[in-house]
Amino acid sequence: MTVPATLDIRPSSLSPDAAALLGRLVLIVLIAGALTAVDPGFASVSNLLNMLRQASLLFLVASGLTLVIIGGGLDLSVGANLTLSACLAAAAIKTTGNPWYGVAVAIGAGTLIGFANGLMINRLRLPPFLATFGMLWVAQGIAYWFMAGQTIYGMPMSFRYFGTGFFLGVPLPIWITLVVCLACSTLLHRTTFGREAYFMGANQTAALLSGVPVERRRLLLYVLSGLTAGIAALVYLARLNAAEPGIGEPLLLPAIAAVLVGGTSLFGGSGNIVGTVLGAILLTIIVNGLNLLNVAATWHPFVNGAVVLIAILADLALSRRRPGSS
């Protein structure tokens, strides 16, 4: 196993993490430059904000997932969690007329699902892949059953502001992304919890032996993943102005792709939240660009797959070039 990047203490002007982030940023700028050359409309403020707003929806689903993956876990239930939280929140808002009940319900449901995931993995010692895969089906099934083939639509304007509103000329979902990103980043890099999460992901046995309360930390990671799924559910609900039991399912693989393209390793112990932001932007800019170039939609999966492969290969090349790394 390779040495986790965060334990790399060689004196160096650029940490490997920063280098990876910079590489992604350069790639985004290059693609953006090429697209602007083809169509100057691409670089317009409105298109850039539009793209960032689309990317922020993807990021919100992927944010908590990033934390879980850094801690050595996996959460396949984020998409279904989003679906169920959005449906329950929509019902709460429609019955009470008060958006804050919806906020409470979505966050409560999302967190509860995350908590259940954490419990299954901790107490019952189920492998994360399967526990959360099972949860995916359970949450999706409850959503189908609850909605009974209908959609819930027509959210109050005050609530829709979360998805469609602007603050200082910037769409609200982008602000929410900033806040979530900042919170996750602080948590990861400025707290004991964050350091322990990296430690757990890199080497769980060592973490356990050196006194990290692994189970409690892990539970919190899954709760946070559920929480961000709940927040994402609210933004989706506000953005779409309707809840239907099919919204979350297509988001799972793109969200995982955003985390991985962002440079977070599935082996755990390395990666960061800013990478996921860049990953989400990268995946979004490519779809946006393909549309701009009038490339048929049938090509999208191919290009997305290629981006994932290029990202991991580039990281590999980057880490091999540095002396001292195996």
Added chain:
Amino acid sequence: MRTTRSIRCVLAAVICGTLSSSAARADGETIAAFTKNQVDPHFEGVRAGVAQMAEKMRATVKYYTPTKPNNITEGMSQLEDVGVTKPNLMLFMPIDAKAQLPTIKRLIESGLPIINYNDRGGDAPYLSFVGQDDYKLGYDIAKTLFDHLGGKGNVVILEGVKGSTTGDERKRGFDAAAKDYPNIKILASQPTNFQRLLGMQTMENLIQQFSTIDGVIAAADASALGAIEALNAAGRKNVAVVSINGVPEAVEAVKAGSLLAIAEFDGFKIGCVATAVGLNAIRGQSAPKQVTIPGAIITKANYAPWLVPYKNRTCPTPDAYIAK
């Protein structure tokens, strides 16, 4: 509806994990009714229509829907499984007509009477086809939009699922209408898979790409509703949007004025008529080879009947649609 949902809320906590059989016992024939997913309210309309007519004609219905939306292999397995339970009548809509045709043919050979409804199920000896003319729906709604625009303007098309009969036929209708209007310019035509999120994001990108869009034709309500959200968010107020289907949410949008018109593709009526035609046939009446339900154009002038919840609507009889 709302109370039902809160009751479901409470029930969810109470009987979570217990299996309640959904089939109510009646003394008549058993019908196996297939739909494509649990996501699109159109199919809830179909199921509601089947339920009402079956109750009226004293038959029992069992519903089959894939657990993953529009999943072909699951649809195949459900067909094979229903062959075992031997219902008296099957109401079938294909998820993929080509893929499911071999199994359907074998079921018909084994003596199971099958009505094909909603989507055309390919060349098999069905008792009857009950549905609508998707090409005509597409043509009519596109024409409605083009007339509204005065025969000229920039229009974008949000297609359905590529390769599905409904999606392709509607698209053919849109294109045919566009040919009749030389001053209508089709700026772009992109698949949105009958989905809301894809409709919204595709529209967001098209807005960036084209500074003037006068009209939007969507192959289904969900895509149109997503597109309207995108248009509103971008402050494009004077864009006329039309769609096909007529689920309650879209009819509300017509009432509110954000959707110009809908070509009615009425799941409820299709469900009712298919059930009646099928039950009549297995009770000895002759079945018409084809029942085509005409689709009205739903506008601000006539939307009211489509706002009635499915449960409170009354099933039409097949006679209304069978050519004398």
Added chain:
Amino acid sequence: MSASVPLQRKSGIAQLLGAIPGAGLLLILMLALFTLVNPRFVSQTNLVNVGLQTSLLLMIALPMTLIILTEGLDLSAGALLGLSGVIVAEALLAGWGVFAACAAAFAVSAVFGALNGILIAYLALPAFVVTLGTMGLMQGIALVLTNGDPVGGFTPAIETFYRSQLWFVPLPIVIAVALYAALWLLLYRTRLGNYVIAIGGNKDALRLAGIRANLVHLAVYVLGSAIIGLSAVLLIGRTNSAHPTVGIGMEFEAIAAVVLGGTSFEKGQGWLFGAVLGALAITVLRNGLNILSIDSSLQVVCIGLLLILALLIDQARKQFVRRAA
């Protein structure tokens, strides 16, 4: 993680319990329950249905077992199934013979398997990410080749093949059984099989012993993909058409089947027969719920609960065995 306990040392009830994994127990329970509620469940036609549906799932779950034994994963299996089907169909339509068309699908599958294998074995990249990427590539190629439309109208020989029987047993079931036998021999009766299992347990030790571990690792992916590519022929025979996205989601079902059967993601612990139990459990559950006409939304919940329940039984079983020892 808790240390693994070899199951051979036990005796009596503990041994009996140790021998029946969670999926097996659930399978017995479901068979009893479904038969009681609707006797048609055990009718010949239905058993044939269950057999056919299981064998299709097994054609992916068996090679997936090999891959998971090497601590790997193949998310691209479903996409490859769609792509291979499309290649066979397009080749047939272009006038190729049946064997040439199958050979083409076989070759393309093997190449993609090799791509997965090289990236995973030689470059030590995580299988999840690699196969997520190649999944996109395969799905994209299938979509572009067909423009997203299903492909039909090729020779009926494929469907005839799928529907044919060998001594009253449908051919797909025979093929699945033969594949099981072949892989069983490979895994448990050859040196290569020992290496495969050892890769999951300790690849470095294998390498130190002078074995070309990377090559073995690569071979597992090539073999797995080739099997999946060929099973696409059965799938397009079942539907008499090829659909570019038909296999999407099947990879998760296959992975679930493998793990339900007691194969672990870690340390190469598992057994081939577990995939059979897991695939049977999943198919029987879906089939039984259909036969009983359970609401589709409740079916979705049931599948999730079954997954978790089977894993729970396994946990309890291991603990019981450990205590009895």
